[in-house]
Amino acid sequence: MMKIELTGAAALELESSLLAVPVFEEELADGLKGPLVAIDRKLGGHVAAAAREEGFVGRADQSLFLHTLGKMRSARILFIGMGRRPTPEQLLRQGFEPVRMAAGQAVRLARKTASARFAFAAASIPGDAALVARAVVEGTLLGAYQFDRYRTRKEKKPEAPAHLLLALAPGKDRAPDVKDLVSLAMETAAAVVWARDLVNEPPLACTPALLADAARALAKEAGLTVEVKGPKEIAALEMGMFQGVARGSVEEPRLIRLSYVPKGAAGKKKPIVLVGKAITFDSGGLSLKPTESMVTMKSDMAGSAAVFAAMKVVAALAPAQPVHALVGACENMPGGRAYKPSDILTSYAGKTVEITNTDAEGRLVLGDVLAWGADTFHPAAMIDVATLTGACMVALGHTTTGAFGPDGPVIEGVLAAGRNAGEDVWRLPLTESVKENLKSDVADLKNAGERWGGAISAAWFLKEFAGDTPWAHLDIAGPSFSSKEAGYIAKGGTGAAVRTLVEFVRAFRG
Structure with missing residues (x-):
């Protein structure tokens, strides 16, 4: 440094x-x-x-x-x-x-x-x-x-x-507040660099198992606790959507939890839960992507990099409430055992989902992890970060994050955190009429609807599994990866959302 x-x-x-x-x-x-x-x-x-x-x-x-x-x-x-x-x-x-x-x-x-x-x-x-x-x-x-x-x-x-x-x-130069924020800047920049490195790794190197190893190393360095669950434990949790996506790859899935829990009464407060999408390579599955669209799909785990990197700073901040980062890591591949269009998967929450597009896989894994996180930790706030939809990029371009969530302190806190961090975060609506796109004739819902309002229908899908938990969703499909240098932005992984998450944790009082 x-x-x-x-x-x-x-x-x-x-x-x-x-x-x-x-x-x-x-x-x-x-x-x-x-x-x-x-x-x-x-x-x-x-x-x-x-x-x-x-x-x-x-x-x-x-x-x-x-x-x-x-x-x-x-x-x-x-x-x-x-x-x-x-x-x-x-x-x-x-x-x-x-x-x-x-x-x-x-x-x-x-x-x-x-x-x-x-x-x-x-x-x-x-x-x-x-x-x-x-x-x-x-x-x-x-x-x-x-x-x-x-x-x-x-x-x-x-x-x-x-x-x-x-x-x-x-x-x-001698003012205490200046020195404090310079120290925070150094911690935050180191975390963003860590996230960038992880996103820039080739998918051969950054598999679900190696992502779990990175989380273990980070936990040891930062003084966090870590838990990694393998295929048998994921099956025991009956995370049918997560298992379905992972089935086509020879790389085994991992469910990873990084935790900061303060001592004493503060450790018993309702936590903040950060959930990151971790598709370490996304081929699209049987709904195969075109070659040119697949080239940067090593970055489909940028959400997990962001939430883990934020935990690196959380450990240094030592907030007065627990913070957990949860990640379901797997590949989405078109193997002989891959899940198929028209399959019906049963989620951790018990809801059934008709598969209409195997390239709408991130929401399936996130849905199971969000439901498990809500059920296990009863969060005061839950935020997911995901390279979720091309539709969000169509709406907001390459440098703006789309934010979704019901009215309340969590979405307002996320928007304020983005402003304070200098990251461009723009709220998009949870339009009720778009929710209709997820209705299925054969299951409780389907994983993808029509093209129009695709970022909104994806957010509604996640909302089904977040339930009544105070929740917000950040779609970083655009800003997570850059094709050119600009200012402090390097080519490749950008570390998008790390600074916003850090600011949210610093300010939130739940």
């Missing part, structure tokens, strides 16, 4: 390989303003001249490199465009996400220039200094991420910076 150092020194005093300075459009309009004035004076007017020549006006997609030629203590300076200057209230509503994105962009450019000691001048960013510092640290640590463990002939690439020097307003 990169070393993080806080300082109250001015930008001109920072000693680094590369100094990143955020620039708002207003600071370049009608002459230089803000911190640019002193830097421009130190560099003999070259900032203003270079900005004019390069057309740098401070837009959020712009950056400008300058060598300081020994005139500053930093060898090079990087101006990062931030767009129009927001009010502190606007940045707060955005969860300081523009700051996080700018820090991620800056550290990726720092890597390309082999800058070992990276400084970020954050004093001019509006808003609470602790929240600014948190966003910069998270953005920097996540922006420095790359996954290349399977390259045998690695290109000689510059290393990520080993040191972040974060400059805040004088005195803020």
Whole structure:
């Protein structure tokens, strides 16, 4: 992990390989303003001249490199465009996400220039200094991420910076709330990186058994308890939907529980239960996916990575109520024993389900785990996280999570947590008319209805098994995996929803 150092020194005093300075459009309009004035004076007017020549006006997609030629203590300076200057209230509503994105962009450019000691001048960013510092640290640590463990002939690439020097307003670097949130940012970023690594593993490596091993290792490291159930125990629980999905693969399923339980009276409170989808590879089963749709299906376990990674931070937070993460892990394959369209499966809850599409498998496994979680732990709040539907991506695109749930403190808490974490979470309706799509002529319900409103009908299916438990569903099909770099987002697994879950646990009082 990169070393993080806080300082109250001015930008001109920072000693680094590369100094990143955020620039708002207003600071370049009608002459230089803000911190640019002193830097421009130190560099003999070259900032203003270079900005004019390069057309740098401070837009959020712009950056400008300058060598300081020994005139500053930093060898090079990087101006990062931030767009129009927001009010502190606007940045707060955005969860300081523009700051996080700018820090991620800056550290990726720092890597390309082999800058070992990276400084970020954050004093001019509006808003609470602790929240600014948190966003910069998270953005920097996540922006420095790359996954290349399977390259045998690695290109000689510059290393990520080993040191972040974060400059805040004088005195803020010593404030207890700043130090607390920087520590939280480091814990959270490490958890997101852990989730990214897990999602980026090939399906040959990340099988249900190896996912269980990862949970065991995490439990040992974080001081959590872990329980893993195999095929016989899953059968004994009569999880017929889970068993049905797993049947086509030679990889045996696992039911995994990671738990944080505080000592004393707090340990007897109703818990928060986090449920993650863990289809470690999804071929679609007998309703086989096209080849191009299958390429990224190693990421169909991103929900499980998110809930496990969140538990890594939960252990450090030590909240005053229990938190459990539950995962049903299996593959969805078209083997000779695979479940078939028109099969009828009997769930843990006793409800029967007609199979109309074997590629609507995640909701089947989640349904059994949600019902078991509700029955076993009687949660104060239960949240599932799943790469559930392409329909959610059609509705919201690649960067927004769809949120579903009945009105109440859980869905409101999830939406607030997403805002505070800087993750884009948008509530979609549980429209009653769409629920009709799940009616079956031969069973209690079917696992997939018509195309239209597919994300909503999938959420209704899960609601059938969550029952009356206070519940919310996060569909991360879009943001869980990225085809390109952007800010602190790397190609591949993103660790979507980890930060939202952490914020939810921090704030929820059930």
